[in-house]
Amino acid sequence: MSAYIARRLMSAFLVLMAVITLVFILMTQIGDPAAATLGNRANEDTVREFNARYGLDRPLGAQFLGYLGVIACQRPSSPVYDDDPATNGYCGLLQGDFGESFLHNAPVADVILRRLPRTLLLGALALLFELAIGLGFGVFAALRRNRWQDTSIMSTAYLGQSLPSYVTGPIFLSYAAFLFGLFPVGGYGSTPLEHLQHAVLPAFTLAILGASTYARVTRSEMLDALQSDYVRTAKAKGLGRSRVLSHALRNALLPVVTLAGLSLRLLVGGAIITEQIYGWPGMGKLAVESIVNVDAPTVMGVVFFVALAVQLGNLLADLAVAALDPRVRLAG
Secondary structure (H helix, E strand, O other), X not given: OHHHHHHHHHHHHHHHHHHHHHHHHHHOXXXXXXXXXXXXXXXXXXXXXXXXXXOOOOOHHHHHHHHHOOXXXXXXXXXXXXXXXXXOOEOOHHHOOOOEEOOOOEEHHHHHHHHHHHHHHHHHHHHHHHHHHHHHHHHHHHHOOOOHHHHHHHHHHHXXXXXXXHHHHHHHXXXXXXXXXXXXXXXXXXXXXXXXHHHHHHHHHHHHHHHHHHHHHHHHHHHHHHOOHHXXXXXXXXXXXXXXXXXXXXXXXXXXXXXXHHOHHHXXXXXXXXXXXXXXXXXXXXXXXHHHOOOHHHHHHHHHHHHHHHHHHHHHHHHHHHHHOOOOOOOO
16 A cells, blocks of 8 residues: 555656746746736836746756756745855745745735635535535436336536526526525635635536536446445345445445545646636635736646645545555555
């Protein structure tokens, strides 16, 4: 197990490095940060001072190595910067320094940490909806196989997988919020209770696709489990219906756990389109604002956290599958 985890951590590190490198290259091609931040009317001295402050007057290779923290710090705005070249420290990812946001004029880590709890609330609620709706209806459809309940649930699941959030979001917003006033129109609120009330509608919008997928997968796996030899043996031994279903559900959950691990991305990265529709001030909305304003450090920070969440979700899913099914040996 330890060898497997070590290999996965090394793989995750290589993936993160590839993602960071790619995003850095792309961000250098989409525009001029000084022009986007200061405006086109900024004079040359102001632009020169801006570039010097953030280390943008260095060659791209030096900027990238400085961002990683493998060469001496090049940003006077960094808290570890020292004017004396002999004692100049290092600043970058290796030192836990994600740079300074051009748009917010603050450390990227602080900007992300302000948005992260909002995205965690939205993602956790969406994941709860996905699992509750998907697992519940998936098991129910399997127990009503080839009946009208099964047909109705699966038809709805196919429809849910076909409708993107930029279609369902405005529909829910128009009817549930504007027309009937059941939920707030948008925003985040100011109290914990208001945060939860504002999160319900966007979280449900996010959950539709995942719940539809979980329902289809759970139904298929439950049907296979109910027809397996161990279930027939359990019935022959006279076990109760609830115990038989619990044994079948335990094995049917294996692929669902894998899918849930991939959903961890929502807990960190949020959903760009959904957050834009509902005005939810989370990580997805922050990414859009940063890309529009060519705020490269913030974009790279957001992408780093999302990529890290994906790798962590994959690892946790594999470990959960091994815990549910002792036949799985991760060290092999």
